[in-house]
Amino acid sequence: MKVKRIVSNVASADIEKATAFYKNILGLKVLMDLGWIRTYGSNAKMTIQVSVMSEGGSGTAVPEMSIEVDDLDDALTRVREAGIAIEYGPASEPWGVRRFFVRDPFGKLINILQHE
Numbered sequence: 001m002k003v004k005r006i007v008s009n010v011a012s013a014d015i016e017k018a019t020a021f022y023k024n025i026l027g028l029k030v031l032m033d034l035g036w037i038r039t040y041g042s043n044a045k046m047t048i049q050v051s052v053m054s055e056g057g058s059g060t061a062v063p064e065m066s067i068e069v070d071d072l073d074d075a076l077t078r079v080r081e082a083g084i085a086i087e088y089g090p091a092s093e094p095w096g097v098r099r100f101f102v103r104d105p106f107g108k109l110i111n112i113l114q115h116e
Contacts, residue, residue: 001074003067007039007049009111011062018052034095056101056111060088063101063111072098072114079112092116 012018015038022028028040028050037053056062069075076090079102087109089100099113 001069001071001078004070005049005068007051007066007068009063009066010050010052011054012052013054015052015054022050022052056088056109057095058088058091058093060101061109064108066111066113068113068115070114072100072112075112076100 010018015036018038018040019030022040023030028042030038031041031049032039032051034057036055037051037057039049039051041049051066053062072090076086079086079100084102087101087103090098091100092098096116097113098116099111102110102112104110
């Protein structure tokens with residue numbers, strides 16, 4: 001398994017506030033906007049990103065970080081073998097990702113995903 005990217009997630013009830021900072025000041029482009037999540041980045045390759053969201057999607061809490069991997073089943077196996085509790089999923093989401101949530105050693109909610 002290889003990590004493909006890591007995205008910082010920011011919880012906010014008003015994601016419109018992000019435009020002034022991330023788009024207007026920093027010049028990042030809106031790469032995705034689903035109403036509850038808006039992702040800003042530098043290019044289509046998605047190497048630099050920050051997401052501002054009012055929810056985590058599918059009624060979940062906002063994760064503090066999203067980690068995209070190339071083999072979700074391998075990541076899931078590793079998590080289970082380590083005895084780490086899965087807090088959500090695995091689930092195939094309507095926006096084209098398969099994912100699950102876990103907590104890191106510091107209690108941070110982490111979204112581990114693979115694009116389908």
